[in-house]
Amino acid sequence: MKKYYLYLLCILTLSSCQYKADNTNAYKVDNTNAYKIGAALYEGILRDNNEILKELFIHQMDSLSKQTIEELNNAKAYLKKNKNVQLFKIDTTDHSFAGGISIFLKKGKVFYEILGIYKPDSTKHVKLTHLTFKNINEQCERDKKEPYTPISRVVFKKLIWTTDFQGKTFKSGAIELQNYTGLDINYIKFRVKLKQIKSYRDTEFFYIQTVESQKTIYKGDIAIIEIPGMTEYYAGFKIDEDEFLFEPELIEVKPKPEPESYSYWCEFLKDFEKEVNEKNI
Secondary structure (H helix, E strand, C coil), X not given: CHHHHHHHHHHHHHHHHHCCCCCCCCCXXXXXXXXXXXXXXXXXXXXXXXXXXXXXXXXXXXXXXXXXXXXXXXHHHHHHHCCCCEEEEEECCCCCCCEEEEEEEEECCEEEEEEEEECCCCCCCCCEXXXXXXXXXXXXXXXXXXXXXXXXXXXXXXXXXXXXXXXXXXXXXXXXXXXXXCCCECEEEEEEEEEEECCCCCEEEEEEEEEEECCCECCCCEEEEECHHHCCEECCCCCCCCCEEEEEEEEEEECCXXXXXXXXXXXXXXXXXXXXXXXXX
16 A cells, blocks of 8 residues: 555656746646646645646636536545545546546545546647546445436437328327347336427427336347327327427336446446455555
């Protein structure tokens, strides 16, 4: 444990030298090195030093959102109040939507993440645009309690319908979907929303219904689920696929797998707990 802590301390000390060497700019940071930025971000928050932080954020912090400022202040207040928090690790693995610098903290069995977000550019210079501060244990517990909604693994392929002779009343309706969850679904709940296209910029909902089904949908299979409310439903306009939009919304799927398989917070927690046990940190 002592070796690991000293290693992190040495990194922070070396990193600090990078932005204290130039007396003309006391807190000049090498903003091409994401790890050093992470170390400087941690020290700036720990010391509640805005001179350091201004070098890390876009526009010297002048254009930060209220949410980012609030999260930054929460992180400062937490570290000021809790002196026995350990720096667990700094991770610069890029996020899918932007660049990310994660500072993971540990207090007893509780882990926290300070996440700085930046948009990579062609110059390879990094300036943070957003920041969040989260209790990983709390986020994992929240995800465990929430319904399982694997929106990327249940694919609504199309709406199937029939109409009466005049074409203004639905005679039947159903949804075709495919199960990519890796499990056999025994319960699904979703919302069907249909919008009439009145003009290029004008649409209006004309049908909304929540549907539940206990039909078994085997992993990989395509299933068709009937929408009872669309039977004999009068739309009031000529029903044509170019005249309305179909917007499905997944609400819940069962069975619910182990949380580590769908919650990245729980995945973080499991990996960190394993690392703590293996390294006896």
